[in-house]
Amino acid sequence: MYAIVDIETTGGKYNEEGITEVAIYKFDGHEIVDQFISLVNPEKDIQEFVVRLTGINNAMLRNAPKFYEIAKRIIEITENCTIVAHNASFDYRILKMEFDRLGYDFQRNTLCTVELSQELIKDENSYSLGKLTKSLGIPMSNRHRASGDALATVHLFKILLEKDTQKSIINKAIKYFDKKYEKEKLKKMIEEMPEALGVFYIHDANGTVIFMGKHKNMKSELNRVLMKTSKRALKIQTKAQTISFDTFGTEILVRLKYYLELDKLSPKYNFKKKFKLLYDDFNHPDFLIIDKGRIVEEHGIILVENNEIVGFGHTNLAFQEQHLPILRKLVTPIENNVLAKHLVKSYLTKNRVSKIIRF
Numbered sequence: 001m002y003a004i005v006d007i008e009t010t011g012g013k014y015n016e017e018g019i020t021e022v023a024i025y026k027f028d029g030h031e032i033v034d035q036f037i038s039l040v041n042p043e044k045d046i047q048e049f050v051v052r053l054t055g056i057n058n059a060m061l062r063n064a065p066k067f068y069e070i071a072k073r074i075i076e077i078t079e080n081c082t083i084v085a086h087n088a089s090f091d092y093r094i095l096k097m098e099f100d101r102l103g104y105d106f107q108r109n110t111l112c113t114v115e116l117s118q119e120l121i122k123d124e125n126s127y128s129l130g131k132l133t134k135s136l137g138i139p140m141s142n143r144h145r146a147s148g149d150a151l152a153t154v155h156l157f158k159i160l161l162e163k164d165t166q167k168s169i170i171n172k173a174i175k176y177f178d179k180k181y182e183k184e185k186l187k188k189m190i191e192e193m194p195e196a197l198g199v200f201y202i203h204d205a206n207g208t209v210i211f212m213g214k215h216k217n218m219k220s221e222l223n224r225v226l227m228k229t230s231k232r233a234l235k236i237q238t239k240a241q242t243i244s245f246d247t248f249g250t251e252i253l254v255r256l257k258y259y260l261e262l263d264k265l266s267p268k269y270n271f272k273k274k275f276k277l278l279y280d281d282f283n284h285p286d287f288l289i290i291d292k293g294r295i296v297e298e299h300g301i302i303l304v305e306n307n308e309i310v311g312f313g314h315t316n317l318a319f320q321e322q323h324l325p326i327l328r329k330l331v332t333p334i335e336n337n338v339l340a341k342h343l344v345k346s347y348l349t350k351n352r353v354s355k356i357i358r359f
Contacts, residue, residue, distance in 0.1 A: 001027070001028055002026070002027045002028075002029065002083075002084045003081035003083050003108070004024070004026075004084045004085070004150055004157060005078075005084065005085045005150060006085060006146045006147075006150035007019055007021070007023075008021040008022075008054050008146050010042050010044055011047035011049065011050040015093075017042075017097075018040075018042025018067075019067055019094060020050075020054070020056050020061060021040060021054075021056060022036070022040060023035075023036070023037045023146035023150035024037075025150055025151065025154050026077055026078075027154055029161060032154065036074070036077050037146065038064070038070055039064040039065075040061070040067055041061045041062065041064040041066045046058055053144050054145060055144075067098045067101075074095070075104075075106070081108065082109040082174060083108045083110045084112075084113060085111075085113065086112070086129045086149070086153050089112065092110045108177055109174050109175065110174070110175045111175070112173070112175075113156055113157055114127050116164075117156070119173070120160050120164060120169060121136075121159075121163070132156065133155070133156065136159060138159075182237065185240070186237060189202075189226065189240065190226060193222045193245060194245070195218070195220070196218055196247045197215070197218070197251070198214070198218050198247040198254060199213070199214045199218075199246050199248075199254060199261065200212070200218050200245040200246075201261075201267075202225075202242075202267075203242045205241045207242070210236060210240070210267050210268045211236050211267050211268075211270055212261060212262055214255075214257075218245055218247075226240070232269055236269050247294050249293045249298070249300050250291035250292045250300045252289070252291060252302065252344070252351070253302070253312055255347060257312075259273070260335070260340060260343075263336055263339060264335065264336070277338060277339070277342045278346060279338070279341075282307055282345065284358050285306055286305050287304050287358045287359060288321060288357045289303075289348075289355075290353065290355040293315075293316070297316050298315070298316045299315050299316070300314055301315055301327070303328070304344075305324075305359075307341075308337050308341070309334045309340040310331060311332050311334050312331055313330045314330075324359070
């Protein structure tokens with residue numbers, strides 16, 4: 001069951017707005033089964049630009065009910081419903097804010113028709129309610145009034161329900177107030193991560209890497225990232241859909257992989273480290289660094305030729321390490337050689353590796 005909502009407000013500072021009109025259509029997926037529409041006395045003045053936009057002025061609201069007088073009806077009509085709205089984060093925030101003022105914890109799952117439209121109706125010039133309804137031929141009256149906008153959203157939502165034939169997109173788009181789905185999703189991600197040295201990637205719904213991490217115990221580090229309560233961490237947790245990772249046997253390869261990928265991908269929620277780069281050459285122009293591999297029979301390698309990092313990778317045969325043409329094919333090429341060279345040089349000045357073979 002859905003409660004399709006539109007709210008008009010006074011405008012003003014964030015979280016200081018007041019509701020001037022509310023419209024709620026209870027929708028079972030096929031038809032409207034209940035509705036509630038009311039002007040609301042916000043007990044504060046309406047911003048002039050809002051008056052021009054909606055046509056609602058202070059005089060119209062003088063005898064309208066105050067929010068506490070309609071709060072019970074809103075609770076009843078939205079009970080056991082997912083709140084649907086065009087830009088649901090706004091309407092739900094306003095409702096929660098008003099209920100918070102009354103000391104009531106109003107919690108409902110939400111679904112945004114802007115996000116759903118972007119997913120299910122491609123290549124629109126605009127996803128505003130007015131332009132989208134016009135593009136789809138949806139009848140619309142009383143634009144920028146709660147009843148007109150909410151009813152247009154009902155018609156739009158019907159189309160979206162039909163387009164999502166498997167219901168996978170809509171179910172996936174629901175934001176759960178109790179975070180049960182998100183918690184299960186994050187828990188599964190943590191369970192999939194090995195307790196190993198490596199680099200991990202958190203992807204959003206489009207597959208884009210939004211965060212990278214590295215650690216000697218990736219499971220522990222991922223758990224820390226997904227359980228934190230900072231503003232940045234909560235955004236990562238909300239957008240996280242899948243994870244991927246690469247394991248390594250040695251810290252030098254982890255540093256190379258992590259910082260080179262960080263430089264290349266620029267994930268949205270990572271802080272980019274600034275290095276004071278070391279530009280001087282190695283003591284020898286051509287050599288192979290050999291260190292621990294991911295398993296006993298394997299080596300992690302870094303190939304250096306003409307004082308440049310050619311690439312890094314893994315070998316499992318001594319024969320491979322003795323033939324440069326084979327090594328060049330095995331390694332992953334380096335794009336940012338200046339950064340790679342700095343990382344290798346700074347590591348070697350403070351740490352030991354298993355072996356260095358000079359050519």
